Amino acid sequence: MSFQAAYQKPLPQILPETAGFWEATRRHELVVQQCAACGQRQYFPRLLCHRCLSDDLAWAPVSGQGVVYSFTIIRQVLHASFAPDVPYVYAIVELAEGVRLIANVVGIAPEQVRVGLPVKVVFAEVTPEVSLPQFEPV
Protein backbone atom coordinates (compact mmCIF):
# COMPACT_ATOMS: atom_id res chain seq x y z
CA MET A 1 0.00 0.00 0.00
CA SER A 2 1.36 3.40 -0.95
CA PHE A 3 1.57 6.34 1.43
CA GLN A 4 -1.01 8.14 -0.71
CA ALA A 5 -3.65 5.45 -0.45
CA ALA A 6 -3.26 5.24 3.31
CA TYR A 7 -3.40 8.98 4.01
CA GLN A 8 -7.00 10.22 3.83
CA LYS A 9 -6.65 13.77 5.16
CA PRO A 10 -6.48 16.85 2.93
CA LEU A 11 -3.11 17.36 1.29
CA PRO A 12 -1.55 20.58 0.03
CA GLN A 13 -1.50 21.12 -3.70
CA ILE A 14 2.06 21.76 -4.77
CA LEU A 15 2.09 25.07 -6.69
CA PRO A 16 5.04 26.72 -8.45
CA GLU A 17 5.39 29.24 -5.63
CA THR A 18 5.10 26.64 -2.85
CA ALA A 19 7.11 23.75 -4.34
CA GLY A 20 10.34 24.91 -2.69
CA PHE A 21 8.71 24.82 0.74
CA TRP A 22 7.49 21.24 0.29
CA GLU A 23 10.81 20.13 -1.22
CA ALA A 24 12.48 21.42 1.94
CA THR A 25 10.06 19.68 4.32
CA ARG A 26 10.76 16.41 2.47
CA ARG A 27 14.42 16.94 3.45
CA HIS A 28 13.17 17.73 7.00
CA GLU A 29 14.12 21.37 6.68
CA LEU A 30 11.84 24.32 7.45
CA VAL A 31 12.24 27.32 5.16
CA VAL A 32 10.45 30.62 4.64
CA GLN A 33 10.67 33.03 1.75
CA GLN A 34 13.04 35.98 2.08
CA CYS A 35 12.84 38.98 -0.24
CA ALA A 36 16.15 39.89 -1.91
CA ALA A 37 14.97 43.46 -2.45
CA CYS A 38 13.78 44.42 1.05
CA GLY A 39 14.74 41.53 3.32
CA GLN A 40 11.16 40.73 4.41
CA ARG A 41 10.57 37.13 5.53
CA GLN A 42 7.15 35.70 4.81
CA TYR A 43 5.01 32.66 5.40
CA PHE A 44 3.01 31.20 3.60
CA PRO A 45 4.94 31.25 0.31
CA ARG A 46 3.72 33.73 -2.29
CA LEU A 47 4.54 34.69 -5.86
CA LEU A 48 5.84 38.05 -4.64
CA CYS A 49 6.96 39.83 -1.50
CA HIS A 50 3.92 41.07 0.43
CA ARG A 51 5.89 44.08 1.63
CA CYS A 52 7.48 45.53 -1.53
CA LEU A 53 5.91 43.35 -4.27
CA SER A 54 9.30 42.25 -5.61
CA ASP A 55 9.31 38.77 -7.09
CA ASP A 56 12.99 38.25 -6.26
CA LEU A 57 12.46 35.75 -3.47
CA ALA A 58 14.76 33.08 -2.06
CA TRP A 59 14.25 30.25 0.42
CA ALA A 60 15.79 31.00 3.80
CA PRO A 61 16.24 28.26 6.41
CA VAL A 62 14.74 28.98 9.82
CA SER A 63 15.61 27.39 13.14
CA GLY A 64 12.35 25.53 13.57
CA GLN A 65 12.37 26.75 17.18
CA GLY A 66 9.43 28.71 18.46
CA VAL A 67 6.66 28.99 21.02
CA VAL A 68 2.96 28.19 21.02
CA TYR A 69 1.25 31.53 20.25
CA SER A 70 -2.29 30.19 20.68
CA PHE A 71 -3.99 26.81 20.41
CA THR A 72 -7.20 24.89 20.71
CA ILE A 73 -8.01 21.24 21.30
CA ILE A 74 -10.08 19.73 18.49
CA ARG A 75 -12.65 17.27 19.82
CA GLN A 76 -15.18 17.31 16.96
CA VAL A 77 -13.93 17.39 13.39
CA LEU A 78 -15.19 19.04 10.23
CA HIS A 79 -13.29 16.72 7.94
CA ALA A 80 -13.99 13.09 8.85
CA SER A 81 -10.45 12.00 8.05
CA PHE A 82 -9.23 13.69 11.23
CA ALA A 83 -11.67 11.79 13.47
CA PRO A 84 -9.18 9.08 14.52
CA ASP A 85 -6.86 11.79 15.92
CA VAL A 86 -9.21 13.50 18.39
CA PRO A 87 -8.45 15.08 20.73
CA TYR A 88 -5.58 16.83 18.96
CA VAL A 89 -3.98 20.25 19.16
CA TYR A 90 -4.43 22.83 16.40
CA ALA A 91 -2.14 25.77 17.09
CA ILE A 92 -0.45 28.93 15.94
CA VAL A 93 3.31 28.64 16.45
CA GLU A 94 5.46 31.76 16.44
CA LEU A 95 8.94 30.94 15.18
CA ALA A 96 12.01 32.50 16.75
CA GLU A 97 12.43 34.38 13.44
CA GLY A 98 9.08 36.08 14.02
CA VAL A 99 6.93 34.24 11.48
CA ARG A 100 3.65 32.67 12.63
CA LEU A 101 2.23 29.49 11.18
CA ILE A 102 -0.58 27.02 11.77
CA ALA A 103 0.42 23.48 12.72
CA ASN A 104 -0.36 20.68 15.13
CA VAL A 105 1.47 20.31 18.43
CA VAL A 106 2.29 16.64 18.96
CA GLY A 107 4.24 14.53 21.42
CA ILE A 108 2.42 15.98 24.44
CA ALA A 109 -0.96 15.41 26.06
CA PRO A 110 -3.32 18.13 24.69
CA GLU A 111 -4.24 19.24 28.21
CA GLN A 112 -0.56 19.96 28.93
CA VAL A 113 -0.15 22.49 26.11
CA ARG A 114 0.16 26.14 27.17
CA VAL A 115 0.56 29.45 25.36
CA GLY A 116 4.29 30.19 25.43
CA LEU A 117 5.32 26.52 25.45
CA PRO A 118 8.73 26.24 23.70
CA VAL A 119 8.49 23.90 20.71
CA LYS A 120 10.62 22.70 17.82
CA VAL A 121 9.67 21.48 14.38
CA VAL A 122 9.38 17.80 13.52
CA PHE A 123 8.24 16.35 10.22
CA ALA A 124 5.44 13.87 9.56
CA GLU A 125 6.08 11.93 6.33
CA VAL A 126 2.49 11.51 5.22
CA THR A 127 3.04 10.72 1.51
CA PRO A 128 6.12 10.30 -0.68
CA GLU A 129 5.68 13.93 -1.80
CA VAL A 130 4.56 15.60 1.40
CA SER A 131 6.08 15.87 4.84
CA LEU A 132 4.07 18.11 7.14
CA PRO A 133 5.75 20.39 9.66
CA GLN A 134 4.54 19.65 13.17
CA PHE A 135 5.79 20.88 16.51
CA GLU A 136 6.69 19.09 19.73
CA PRO A 137 7.90 20.37 23.08
CA VAL A 138 11.63 21.18 23.22
Place this chain on the structure above:
Amino acid sequence: MSLRGGSAIIGYGETVFAKAKHSAGRSPLGEQCTAARLALADAGIAKDEVDGLVAIGPLDHGPSWSMDLAEYLQLRPSFLDTPYFGGAAGNAGILHAAAAIQAGLCRTVLLVGGSVSQPGPPAPHGVEDSVSFERDFDTIFGPMGDNSAYALIKRRYQHEFGAGEEGFAQVVVNARRHAARFANALLTTPVTVEDVLNSRMICDPLRMFEIVMPCTGAAALVLTSAERARDVRQRPVYLLGGGQAIDRGMWTPAYGREASLTTSPIKRSAASAFAMAGLTAADLDFLQLYDCYTITVIVALEDVGCCAKGEGAEFVARTDLSSTGTLPVNTDGGQLGRGQPYGACHFLPVIEASRQLMGRAGALQVADARFGLANGNGGAMANQCTLILGNEIP
Protein backbone atom coordinates in the same frame (compact mmCIF):
# COMPACT_ATOMS: atom_id res chain seq x y z
CA MET B 1 -18.28 64.15 0.14
CA SER B 2 -19.21 62.47 3.41
CA LEU B 3 -22.01 59.97 3.95
CA ARG B 4 -23.04 61.83 7.10
CA GLY B 5 -26.78 62.30 7.15
CA GLY B 6 -27.20 61.73 3.40
CA SER B 7 -29.35 58.61 3.67
CA ALA B 8 -31.70 56.97 6.13
CA ILE B 9 -33.19 53.62 7.02
CA ILE B 10 -36.96 53.90 6.76
CA GLY B 11 -38.19 50.36 7.35
CA TYR B 12 -37.18 46.77 8.04
CA GLY B 13 -38.59 43.25 8.16
CA GLU B 14 -37.63 39.82 9.40
CA THR B 15 -39.09 36.37 8.80
CA VAL B 16 -39.83 34.15 11.79
CA PHE B 17 -36.56 32.47 12.74
CA ALA B 18 -36.62 28.68 13.00
CA LYS B 19 -34.27 25.98 14.17
CA ALA B 20 -32.86 23.75 11.44
CA LYS B 21 -35.05 20.84 12.45
CA HIS B 22 -38.16 23.01 12.01
CA SER B 23 -37.19 24.40 8.61
CA ALA B 24 -38.81 21.90 6.28
CA GLY B 25 -40.43 23.58 3.27
CA ARG B 26 -38.57 26.85 3.67
CA SER B 27 -36.21 28.11 0.96
CA PRO B 28 -33.65 30.92 0.76
CA LEU B 29 -35.63 32.69 -1.99
CA GLY B 30 -38.85 32.35 -0.02
CA GLU B 31 -37.21 33.71 3.13
CA GLN B 32 -35.66 36.68 1.36
CA CYS B 33 -38.80 37.56 -0.62
CA THR B 34 -40.87 37.51 2.56
CA ALA B 35 -38.40 39.72 4.43
CA ALA B 36 -38.28 42.09 1.45
CA ARG B 37 -42.08 42.33 1.32
CA LEU B 38 -42.25 43.02 5.07
CA ALA B 39 -39.54 45.69 4.90
CA LEU B 40 -41.17 47.52 1.97
CA ALA B 41 -44.56 47.41 3.71
CA ASP B 42 -42.97 48.67 6.91
CA ALA B 43 -41.38 51.56 5.02
CA GLY B 44 -44.52 52.25 2.99
CA ILE B 45 -42.49 52.02 -0.22
CA ALA B 46 -44.01 50.55 -3.38
CA LYS B 47 -41.96 47.86 -5.09
CA ASP B 48 -41.60 49.98 -8.23
CA GLU B 49 -39.86 52.71 -6.29
CA VAL B 50 -36.94 50.40 -5.46
CA ASP B 51 -34.05 51.21 -7.79
CA GLY B 52 -31.21 49.58 -5.86
CA LEU B 53 -30.73 46.06 -4.55
CA VAL B 54 -28.14 44.69 -2.11
CA ALA B 55 -28.66 40.97 -1.51
CA ILE B 56 -26.61 38.45 0.43
CA GLY B 57 -27.28 34.86 -0.56
CA PRO B 58 -26.74 31.61 1.30
CA LEU B 59 -23.13 30.47 1.72
CA ASP B 60 -23.42 27.88 -1.02
CA HIS B 61 -24.64 30.41 -3.59
CA GLY B 62 -22.33 32.48 -5.73
CA PRO B 63 -22.14 36.25 -6.09
CA SER B 64 -24.89 36.41 -8.73
CA TRP B 65 -27.52 36.21 -5.97
CA SER B 66 -28.66 39.82 -6.29
CA MET B 67 -29.38 39.30 -10.00
CA ASP B 68 -31.34 36.13 -9.29
CA LEU B 69 -33.37 37.84 -6.60
CA ALA B 70 -34.04 40.81 -8.91
CA GLU B 71 -35.40 38.36 -11.48
CA TYR B 72 -37.55 36.57 -8.92
CA LEU B 73 -39.04 39.84 -7.60
CA GLN B 74 -39.04 41.49 -11.04
CA LEU B 75 -37.05 44.46 -9.83
CA ARG B 76 -35.23 46.66 -12.33
CA PRO B 77 -32.53 48.25 -10.18
CA SER B 78 -29.88 50.64 -11.47
CA PHE B 79 -27.57 49.70 -8.56
CA LEU B 80 -26.75 46.10 -7.57
CA ASP B 81 -24.38 44.63 -5.00
CA THR B 82 -23.71 41.23 -3.46
CA PRO B 83 -21.19 41.92 -0.70
CA TYR B 84 -19.58 38.61 0.12
CA PHE B 85 -17.17 38.59 3.02
CA GLY B 86 -18.86 37.20 6.06
CA GLY B 87 -20.64 39.14 8.77
CA ALA B 88 -19.23 42.54 7.83
CA ALA B 89 -21.04 42.35 4.49
CA GLY B 90 -24.38 43.75 5.66
CA ASN B 91 -22.98 46.98 7.02
CA ALA B 92 -20.65 47.23 4.04
CA GLY B 93 -23.68 46.86 1.77
CA ILE B 94 -25.28 49.80 3.57
CA LEU B 95 -22.15 51.91 3.00
CA HIS B 96 -22.11 50.95 -0.68
CA ALA B 97 -25.81 51.75 -1.00
CA ALA B 98 -25.45 55.08 0.83
CA ALA B 99 -22.58 56.07 -1.44
CA ALA B 100 -24.60 55.07 -4.50
CA ILE B 101 -27.59 57.08 -3.32
CA GLN B 102 -25.49 60.18 -2.72
CA ALA B 103 -23.73 59.74 -6.05
CA GLY B 104 -27.09 59.70 -7.80
CA LEU B 105 -26.91 56.10 -9.02
CA CYS B 106 -30.16 55.28 -7.28
CA ARG B 107 -32.47 56.64 -4.61
CA THR B 108 -34.12 53.81 -2.69
CA VAL B 109 -32.25 50.59 -1.98
CA LEU B 110 -33.67 47.31 -0.72
CA LEU B 111 -31.11 45.33 1.30
CA VAL B 112 -31.84 41.70 2.11
CA GLY B 113 -30.13 38.53 3.28
CA GLY B 114 -31.05 35.17 4.68
CA SER B 115 -30.81 31.44 4.34
CA VAL B 116 -32.17 28.10 5.43
CA SER B 117 -30.27 26.09 8.00
CA GLN B 118 -29.95 22.36 7.42
CA PRO B 119 -29.92 19.87 10.28
CA GLY B 120 -26.49 18.37 10.97
CA PRO B 121 -23.02 19.83 11.18
CA PRO B 122 -22.37 23.21 9.54
CA ALA B 123 -21.06 23.34 5.99
CA PRO B 124 -17.30 22.80 6.20
CA HIS B 125 -16.18 26.04 4.61
CA GLY B 126 -12.48 26.40 5.12
CA VAL B 127 -12.16 22.85 3.81
CA GLU B 128 -13.50 22.48 0.28
CA ASP B 129 -13.87 26.07 -0.87
CA SER B 130 -10.91 27.83 0.66
CA VAL B 131 -8.35 29.80 -1.29
CA SER B 132 -5.09 28.03 -2.03
CA PHE B 133 -3.17 29.32 0.97
CA GLU B 134 -5.87 28.27 3.42
CA ARG B 135 -6.25 24.90 1.74
CA ASP B 136 -2.49 24.29 1.61
CA PHE B 137 -1.27 25.81 4.88
CA ASP B 138 -4.23 25.55 7.28
CA THR B 139 -6.86 22.97 6.29
CA ILE B 140 -4.21 20.23 6.23
CA PHE B 141 -3.85 20.62 10.01
CA GLY B 142 -7.50 19.89 10.77
CA PRO B 143 -9.19 23.14 11.90
CA MET B 144 -12.83 23.17 13.04
CA GLY B 145 -13.93 26.09 10.88
CA ASP B 146 -15.08 29.20 12.69
CA ASN B 147 -14.97 27.48 16.07
CA SER B 148 -11.23 26.87 16.03
CA ALA B 149 -10.50 30.31 14.58
CA TYR B 150 -12.37 32.09 17.38
CA ALA B 151 -10.97 29.67 19.96
CA LEU B 152 -7.45 30.76 18.99
CA ILE B 153 -8.45 34.40 19.46
CA LYS B 154 -10.11 33.83 22.86
CA ARG B 155 -7.16 31.74 24.10
CA ARG B 156 -4.65 34.39 23.08
CA TYR B 157 -6.81 37.11 24.66
CA GLN B 158 -6.97 35.24 27.95
CA HIS B 159 -3.21 34.74 27.84
CA GLU B 160 -2.34 38.38 27.10
CA PHE B 161 -4.71 39.92 29.61
CA GLY B 162 -5.17 37.24 32.25
CA ALA B 163 -8.92 37.25 31.64
CA GLY B 164 -10.94 34.50 33.28
CA GLU B 165 -14.28 33.12 32.12
CA GLU B 166 -16.80 35.30 33.94
CA GLY B 167 -16.89 38.18 31.47
CA PHE B 168 -17.34 35.80 28.56
CA ALA B 169 -20.19 34.06 30.36
CA GLN B 170 -21.80 37.43 31.16
CA VAL B 171 -22.00 38.19 27.42
CA VAL B 172 -24.23 35.12 27.08
CA VAL B 173 -26.24 35.96 30.20
CA ASN B 174 -26.95 39.43 28.78
CA ALA B 175 -27.89 38.04 25.36
CA ARG B 176 -30.29 35.45 26.75
CA ARG B 177 -31.86 37.97 29.12
CA HIS B 178 -32.76 40.19 26.17
CA ALA B 179 -33.76 37.27 23.95
CA ALA B 180 -36.25 36.10 26.56
CA ARG B 181 -38.19 39.33 25.99
CA PHE B 182 -37.69 39.64 22.23
CA ALA B 183 -40.36 38.34 19.88
CA ASN B 184 -38.21 36.73 17.17
CA ALA B 185 -35.57 34.86 19.19
CA LEU B 186 -34.90 31.14 19.53
CA LEU B 187 -32.76 30.87 22.68
CA THR B 188 -35.17 32.38 25.16
CA THR B 189 -34.25 30.48 28.31
CA PRO B 190 -32.32 32.78 30.66
CA VAL B 191 -28.99 31.39 31.83
CA THR B 192 -26.57 32.11 34.66
CA VAL B 193 -22.79 32.42 34.55
CA GLU B 194 -22.65 28.95 36.05
CA ASP B 195 -24.89 27.54 33.29
CA VAL B 196 -22.52 28.91 30.66
CA LEU B 197 -19.45 27.51 32.42
CA ASN B 198 -21.17 24.14 32.73
CA SER B 199 -22.08 23.98 29.04
CA ARG B 200 -20.07 21.48 27.04
CA MET B 201 -16.53 22.37 25.96
CA ILE B 202 -16.63 22.41 22.16
CA CYS B 203 -13.32 23.88 21.06
CA ASP B 204 -11.18 24.95 24.02
CA PRO B 205 -11.67 27.48 25.47
CA LEU B 206 -15.05 27.89 23.73
CA ARG B 207 -18.08 26.37 25.40
CA MET B 208 -21.38 25.50 23.74
CA PHE B 209 -23.31 28.57 24.98
CA GLU B 210 -20.58 30.91 23.67
CA ILE B 211 -21.13 29.76 20.08
CA VAL B 212 -24.06 30.83 17.88
CA MET B 213 -26.66 28.33 16.80
CA PRO B 214 -27.23 28.44 13.02
CA CYS B 215 -30.91 28.84 12.15
CA THR B 216 -33.29 29.71 9.32
CA GLY B 217 -34.45 33.25 8.63
CA ALA B 218 -34.12 36.39 6.55
CA ALA B 219 -33.94 40.10 7.23
CA ALA B 220 -34.37 43.15 5.01
CA LEU B 221 -34.30 46.89 5.28
CA VAL B 222 -34.91 49.93 3.11
CA LEU B 223 -32.39 52.74 2.76
CA THR B 224 -33.30 55.92 0.91
CA SER B 225 -32.03 59.45 0.45
CA ALA B 226 -32.41 61.79 3.41
CA GLU B 227 -34.59 63.97 1.17
CA ARG B 228 -37.01 61.13 0.37
CA ALA B 229 -36.98 60.10 4.04
CA ARG B 230 -38.58 63.40 5.05
CA ASP B 231 -41.94 62.11 3.93
CA VAL B 232 -42.25 58.52 5.11
CA ARG B 233 -44.23 56.50 7.65
CA GLN B 234 -41.48 55.66 10.17
CA ARG B 235 -39.10 57.96 11.95
CA PRO B 236 -36.00 58.01 9.69
CA VAL B 237 -32.78 56.56 11.07
CA TYR B 238 -29.91 58.48 9.53
CA LEU B 239 -26.59 56.98 8.61
CA LEU B 240 -24.17 59.35 10.33
CA GLY B 241 -20.87 57.56 9.83
CA GLY B 242 -19.32 54.35 8.63
CA GLY B 243 -16.00 52.64 8.11
CA GLN B 244 -14.58 49.30 7.09
CA ALA B 245 -11.19 47.75 7.87
CA ILE B 246 -9.53 44.38 7.39
CA ASP B 247 -6.24 42.99 8.63
CA ARG B 248 -6.10 39.37 7.46
CA GLY B 249 -7.58 36.84 5.10
CA MET B 250 -10.94 35.30 5.76
CA TRP B 251 -10.43 32.45 8.18
CA THR B 252 -6.90 31.92 9.40
CA PRO B 253 -5.86 34.02 12.38
CA ALA B 254 -2.23 32.97 11.96
CA TYR B 255 -1.44 35.01 8.90
CA GLY B 256 -0.70 38.68 8.59
CA ARG B 257 2.59 39.39 10.31
CA GLU B 258 1.39 42.73 11.68
CA ALA B 259 -2.01 41.55 12.78
CA SER B 260 -2.71 41.19 16.47
CA LEU B 261 -5.24 38.55 17.45
CA THR B 262 -6.51 40.66 20.30
CA THR B 263 -6.76 44.13 18.74
CA SER B 264 -9.25 44.00 15.87
CA PRO B 265 -9.73 46.19 12.81
CA ILE B 266 -12.78 47.62 14.63
CA LYS B 267 -10.28 50.10 16.00
CA ARG B 268 -9.91 51.56 12.51
CA SER B 269 -13.46 51.00 11.25
CA ALA B 270 -14.96 52.61 14.36
CA ALA B 271 -12.50 55.52 14.24
CA SER B 272 -13.55 56.22 10.64
CA ALA B 273 -17.22 55.98 11.54
CA PHE B 274 -16.94 58.27 14.57
CA ALA B 275 -14.89 60.81 12.63
CA MET B 276 -17.49 60.92 9.86
CA ALA B 277 -20.34 61.23 12.38
CA GLY B 278 -18.58 63.84 14.50
CA LEU B 279 -19.37 61.73 17.58
CA THR B 280 -17.42 59.64 20.10
CA ALA B 281 -18.09 56.45 22.04
CA ALA B 282 -19.34 58.60 24.91
CA ASP B 283 -22.22 59.81 22.72
CA LEU B 284 -23.61 56.32 22.13
CA ASP B 285 -26.89 55.32 23.76
CA PHE B 286 -26.38 51.64 22.83
CA LEU B 287 -24.24 49.26 20.80
CA GLN B 288 -25.40 46.37 18.61
CA LEU B 289 -22.36 44.14 18.16
CA TYR B 290 -22.05 41.14 15.87
CA ASP B 291 -21.80 38.35 18.43
CA CYS B 292 -21.19 35.04 16.69
CA TYR B 293 -18.92 34.25 19.66
CA THR B 294 -18.51 35.89 23.06
CA ILE B 295 -15.00 37.11 22.30
CA THR B 296 -16.27 39.45 19.55
CA VAL B 297 -18.32 41.48 22.04
CA ILE B 298 -15.44 41.88 24.47
CA VAL B 299 -12.89 42.90 21.83
CA ALA B 300 -15.42 45.20 20.12
CA LEU B 301 -16.19 47.07 23.34
CA GLU B 302 -12.47 47.71 23.78
CA ASP B 303 -11.75 48.67 20.18
CA VAL B 304 -14.79 50.95 19.90
CA GLY B 305 -13.44 52.77 22.96
CA CYS B 306 -15.95 51.85 25.67
CA CYS B 307 -13.15 50.51 27.89
CA ALA B 308 -9.38 50.06 27.81
CA LYS B 309 -7.64 47.28 25.88
CA GLY B 310 -7.52 44.13 27.96
CA GLU B 311 -10.29 45.27 30.31
CA GLY B 312 -13.24 44.16 28.20
CA ALA B 313 -14.02 40.95 30.05
CA GLU B 314 -13.87 42.70 33.41
CA PHE B 315 -15.89 45.62 31.98
CA VAL B 316 -18.66 43.28 30.86
CA ALA B 317 -18.72 41.54 34.23
CA ARG B 318 -19.21 44.80 36.16
CA THR B 319 -21.38 46.79 33.72
CA ASP B 320 -25.15 46.55 33.25
CA LEU B 321 -25.48 45.90 29.51
CA SER B 322 -29.26 45.49 29.63
CA SER B 323 -31.67 47.76 27.78
CA THR B 324 -32.17 49.73 30.99
CA GLY B 325 -28.51 49.57 32.01
CA THR B 326 -25.64 52.03 31.85
CA LEU B 327 -24.50 50.73 28.44
CA PRO B 328 -27.16 48.74 26.57
CA VAL B 329 -25.60 46.10 24.28
CA ASN B 330 -27.37 43.72 21.89
CA THR B 331 -30.82 44.67 23.07
CA ASP B 332 -32.57 42.15 20.77
CA GLY B 333 -30.62 39.27 22.31
CA GLY B 334 -27.94 39.34 19.62
CA GLN B 335 -27.17 36.19 17.71
CA LEU B 336 -26.19 34.39 20.90
CA GLY B 337 -29.80 34.84 22.01
CA ARG B 338 -31.64 34.82 18.70
CA GLY B 339 -29.78 32.29 16.56
CA GLN B 340 -27.75 32.95 13.42
CA PRO B 341 -29.58 32.90 10.09
CA TYR B 342 -26.67 33.30 7.69
CA GLY B 343 -27.08 36.37 5.49
CA ALA B 344 -29.77 37.81 7.74
CA CYS B 345 -27.37 37.94 10.68
CA HIS B 346 -25.35 40.48 8.72
CA PHE B 347 -28.26 42.94 9.03
CA LEU B 348 -29.46 42.17 12.56
CA PRO B 349 -27.25 44.72 14.37
CA VAL B 350 -28.34 47.58 12.09
CA ILE B 351 -31.99 46.51 12.22
CA GLU B 352 -31.97 46.45 16.02
CA ALA B 353 -30.28 49.84 16.00
CA SER B 354 -33.08 51.09 13.73
CA ARG B 355 -35.76 49.51 15.93
CA GLN B 356 -34.33 51.37 18.92
CA LEU B 357 -33.88 54.70 17.12
CA MET B 358 -37.41 54.56 15.67
CA GLY B 359 -38.65 53.99 19.23
CA ARG B 360 -40.24 50.64 18.35
CA ALA B 361 -38.36 48.30 20.71
CA GLY B 362 -41.25 47.91 23.15
CA ALA B 363 -40.25 46.34 26.46
CA LEU B 364 -36.60 46.48 25.41
CA GLN B 365 -36.64 50.15 24.40
CA VAL B 366 -33.58 52.15 25.44
CA ALA B 367 -35.01 55.36 26.89
CA ASP B 368 -34.39 58.51 24.84
CA ALA B 369 -32.06 56.72 22.41
CA ARG B 370 -30.57 59.16 19.90
CA PHE B 371 -27.32 57.64 18.68
CA GLY B 372 -26.21 54.04 18.38
CA LEU B 373 -23.50 51.88 16.87
CA ALA B 374 -23.95 48.74 14.77
CA ASN B 375 -20.94 46.56 14.06
CA GLY B 376 -20.50 43.77 11.54
CA ASN B 377 -17.75 41.21 11.93
CA GLY B 378 -16.54 38.84 9.24
CA GLY B 379 -13.88 36.19 8.83
CA ALA B 380 -12.85 35.48 12.41
CA MET B 381 -12.63 39.19 13.25
CA ALA B 382 -10.47 39.94 10.21
CA ASN B 383 -13.05 42.15 8.53
CA GLN B 384 -15.04 44.80 10.38
CA CYS B 385 -17.61 47.33 9.25
CA THR B 386 -18.94 49.84 11.75
CA LEU B 387 -21.93 52.17 11.36
CA ILE B 388 -23.04 55.08 13.53
CA LEU B 389 -26.75 55.81 13.29
CA GLY B 390 -29.00 58.45 14.76
CA ASN B 391 -32.62 59.61 14.70
CA GLU B 392 -31.35 63.14 14.27
CA ILE B 393 -28.43 64.69 12.43
CA PRO B 394 -26.32 66.35 15.16
